[in-house]
Amino acid sequence: MPTFKRIISYFGDYKASLALGIFCSGLVAICTIFPAWIMKSVVNDVLVDRNIAALHWIALALVVVMFLKGIADFVRGYLMHYVAQSILRVIRTACLDRLLALSLSYYEKQRTGQLMSRITADVMILQNLLTSFTSLIGDFIAFFGFCAYIFYLHWKLALISIVIIPFIGGLINKFSRKMKKIGSRMQSRIGDISTVLQEFITGVKVVKSFTLEEFVKDRFEQANGANFAETMRGGRINAATTPIIEFINTCGLALIFWYGGYEVIRGNLDAGQLISFLTALVGLFVPIKNLSKMSNVISQSVGAGERVFEIIDAPLDVEEPADAVKLPNCRGEVEFENVSFAYNNNEPVLHNVNIKVLPGEVVALVGPSGAGKTTFVNLIPRFFDVSNGSVKIDGIDVRTLSLASMRQFIAMVPQETLLFSGTIEENIRFGKLNATQEEIVEAARLANAHDFIITQPDGYNTILGERGVNLSGGQAQRIALSRAFLKDPGILILDEATSALDSETENLIKESLNRLMANRTTFMIAHRLSTVIRADKILVLQRGEIVEIGSHSQLLGQQGLYSQLYRSQFSEQVAM
Incomplete structure (x- = not known):
């Protein structure tokens, strides 16, 4: 179970706390066995022989042992809570570090709600395993301790008792396999709910303006209903585990009581030993029941862990080289040299792009939807890596640069x-x-x-x-x-920063943009061609290729794609 081992490996940094927690769990287990051991004296020395001195020391011993058990249980619980929260903190940080390091292509393939669910809900599920780990060890100690004691008292009775354990183990294994599958599906359903809520909250204006409330309700009800059904399946299995195991335990206990009573009647066992044996046997069922519950916790935690580690282990497709060069300053020269780019090895979005932009130039990118304008500007700060060719800033390939040192000289002002x-x-x-x-x-x-x-x-x-x-x-x-x-910044990237604004506000923003663009290399994605008239260069993209380059007046004179787009927009504005 590699995922389980990986979760447990996080305890490596807390060996001292873990060792003390295990010691306290062992002490709790020994104290749990003590009442069964003392029952022999209670029956034989106190109830049968009426020994008043034995009554005194037994009562005192019970108080002392239970006090020690309480102290040990408190220390174990507090330590494991501290260790668990520390590990969860490390895991959350590891998730965030990986998410920060991943490129935009990763986020384009993921749903926000699912990612949030993994970092919040799935990580919290791991807490159940982490806080219970030493209890798990304590239950094992108690289990083997009770087993050793009942064999010491009467090996024949012990053998009969042990016969029922394989049945319990088989049931636990069966329930565990089911709970692992259901636990993974439950977390996926919670992620679906988070996604629906996140999309609704993010797009609340669209929902209300298009009266999509009922549509959102239907989607939410589907996700909520699927989660309810999956949770109920898990609830049925959890609810069935304990009563089934207790019924088998009771049947075994009845058999033991019958055979033990027979042995007492024959004189092969005294009453104190039988009561002590039965007390130990009842005590033995407690760690068995706890272990059966822990099997479900482990199964759910492994499922949650797999989803969390998928984030931590997500491959980086944009990596900084070990010998990355720091960009000390930025003049603003940008060059695309034979650049081609495709998402996930699909059809190229950009193909054989060659362009050199001098420091301080204003470059506008125009073209129909899907021409590759956004992809073009996303390659400059290395949000993606080119499939072929190279992107250079001040003559240096961006793949050799430290990402932080490069991006500190680039500012983006998106449309949204x-x-x-x-x-x-x-x-x-x-x-x-x-x-x-x-x-x-x-x-x-x-x-x-x-x-x-x-x-x-x-x-x-x-x-x-x-x-x-x-x-x-x-x-x-x-x-x-x-x-x-x-x-x-030395390089400025604008994505139609003046769209969807009233004329007064648009003028204020245009005024500030003119200040911002002064003496800075600027790339403008233009949806309205009226905003690019004063650009030094206009790149016209179509199907991933630069089909025209020039100033506004030059491109109008060529009677090409730019001229068509410009006249089309101008005609629409006149018609309006």
Whole structure:
């Protein structure tokens, strides 16, 4: 069971705590066996011989032993809680580290809800195994301790008792296999629920504007119903495990009582030994029952662990070389040399692209949907690796550069602005984490954001909701531009930053964009061709190839694809 071994391997950094926890579990197990051992004296010395001294020491011994058991159980429980939480912290961090290192191609193949479910729900399931690990060892100690004791008392009775254990083991194994499968499916169903909720919350405006509430309810009910059905299957198995095992135990106990009573009548066993044996046998059923439950916990934890480790083990398709070169500064020269790119070895999205952009040039990318514009700009900060050829910044292949040193000189302003939960100041500070308050205010002024920020209830300390939903689209866009100003990049990538805005806001953003683009190499993805007229170069892409290059006036004169697109948009605007 490699996944189980891998989960347990995390205990390696907590050997001292684990050793003390195991010691305490062993002490608890020994204290658990003690009442069965003392029952022989209770019956023979106290009840039969009426020995008052024996009564005193037995009562005192029981109090002392149970006190020790309580202390040991507390220490074990606290230690294992500490160790489990420490390990879960390490696992969550490992998941986040891998997610941060993975390229965009990984996220394009994953559902957000499933990823969130793995890092939250699946990791929490591992807690059940981690906190119970020393209890598991303690149950094994108690199991073998009780077995040794009953063989010591009467080996024939013990043999009869042991006969029922294989039946119990077979049932445990059967239930475990079923619970492992169901546990994995249960977590998948929870991920489906998370996905539906995440998509609804993210796209709540679309849902309401298209009156898709019933559609969302149906999708949620399907996911919720599937989760309910799977959970009930697991519940039935869990509910059946204990009573079935207890029934088999009771049948065995009745047989033992009958044969033991017969041995007492024949004089081969005294009453104290029989009562002690029966007490030990009842005690033996406790670790068996606990172990049967633990088998289900292990099965569910292994299923959850497999899903968590799929994230941690996800292969990196964009890796930084061991001898990566740091980019000390950035002039802004960008060159695509015979670049081709395909997603997952499918048909190329870009094919044999060659272009050299000089420092400070403004380059617009235009073309029909699916032409490869977004893919083109995503190759510059190395969000993906080229399939063939090379992308160079200041003459250096980006694959040889340190990702952090390269990306610190690149700023992206996407069409859909993402603001994080936190204050306005914190959102701007993402452009430069060690920025001063003065630098943040200056960046906001350059982005034409300062005036509306100071009208907010707490100014720069105003708390923003998830995705900045308490700001207008234009205000959120100006916060994003403030972030870019603060970063002071050598290369700027814009994805139609002025789309879907009112004319007044659009003019403010255009004004700030002109400041931002000054003396910076800029790549603009243009959906509205009116925004690219002043670009130094316009790259016209079609089916992954650059089919035209030139200025606005040059391309209009060529009467090619750009001219067609421009006149088509102009005609639509006139018609409107």
